Amino acid sequence: MHPAAETIVIRQHLIDPEICIRCNTCEATCPVNAITHDDRNYVVNADVCNACMACISPCPTGSIDNWRTMPKARAYGLEEQLGWDVLPPELTPEQLEADGVPVALEAAPQPVLAAVPDETAGETPFNAASYGATLPPWSAAHAYANLYGPKNPTTATVVGNFNCTEAGFDNETHHIVLDLGAMPFPVLEGQSIGIVPPGADASGRPHHARQYSIASPRNGERAGYNNVSLTVKRVTEDHQGRPVRGVASNFLCGLKVGDTVQVIGPFGQSFLMPNHPRSNIVMICTGTGSAPMRAMTEWRRRLRKTGKFEGGKLMLFFGARTQQELPYFGPLQSLPKDFIDINLAFSRVPGAPKRYVQDLMHERAADLVPLLKDPNTCFYVCGLKSMEEGVVLALHDVAAHAGLDWETLGAALKREGRLHLETY
Secondary structure, rough: OOHHHHOOEEEEEEEOOOOOOOOHHHHHHHHHHHEEEEEOOOOOOOOOOOOOOOOOOOOOOOOOOEEEEHHHOOOOOOOHHOOOOOOOOOOHHHHHHOOOOOOHHOOOOOOOOOOOOOOOOOOOOOOHHHHHHOOOOOOOOOOOOOEOOOOEEEEEEEEEEEOOOOOOOOHHHHEEEEOOOOOOOOOOOOOOOEOOOEOOOOOOEEEOOOOEOOOOOOOOOOOOOOOOEEEEEOEEOOOOOOOOOOHHHHHHHHOHHHHHHHHEEEEOOOOOOOOOEEEEEEEEEEEHHHHHHHHHHHHHOOOHHHOOOOOOEEEEEEEOOHHOOOOOOHHHOOOOOOOOOEEEOOOOOOOOOOOOOOHHHHHHHHHHHHHHOOOOOOEEEEEEHHHHHHHHOOOOOOOOOOOOHHHHHHHHHOOOOOOOEEEE
């Protein structure tokens, strides 16, 4: 038998480092943990990836949808991918043939499926991410995405920058307003943009873009102007508490009115609010995960002032370590109680027990049940990845205690674009 007949050919799944905005959506979505990252690139392990395609549609940029025909023995390894600045080109037919890949195999290679862990021997772990929708609600407005990429960013001018918490420097969070001038930049609540910090990293390579959710409604932070706002926490320590200076966050928090920034995007076509005027919105967030929730709330508030709001409920569960670290605490207090139902959880108040958003959800179960039953209700979760499981489990428990079948309900929430998870 010719050696080529024994050649294993794969379509290797790769991520384009020039387009990727390092949002972690792919790694969070992958059901077999085939995707990993370092401080620069997200990469796919060819020995684990089973080509299930679960990560394709949630990716906001399309950087995840790249494939290369490869002899499996020559598949790009993780270390090699982590060092890339650009994707390698497809191997030519001559290169493939030199590796023993005949034309017939090269034309229609089949993915080599890795073994998926067998979970049938025990209880299947609860997978909160599996309930997240990748489609927007049926009544959402049309979203424009990827108008400006890393190779053709647009320029925005800072027209506002102020601390929106009562905390000191170590925990300050800024509300930053960027004006796009005459450049078309249509956005919707729930979308995000990328900011390209100036300068280079320790390796001398230009900094890659950082992603930030838009905190302003579709007609601008200042209504009728082509501007957007962001909610940015100044990063001064890593997740282990070690001192670190976040490149993009410190750059943004230090901007002055009149400074300019390079912007790419907008991104996102699923984490969108419903346009149906009688739809209910339940928002669950921590810290700067409040940005899209602020955008949705402000758009509803403006609709209410025009008389175009028909009574859909707004319910907010908002968590932070202390009141002083909660973004927008003051403005939240001025919103009418008949407009939004606000529930605040603080986990580091001296002398008080730790309370998290999922604790408040359990306490408000009687009010959440009718919303879970109502097909006009959409749920939005945004914040640190660590909150995701607790929040979805809380919805599961509230449903179960009310006699609702969570598997049926959870599947419907996902299928109908009504449960959206955006954690990082």
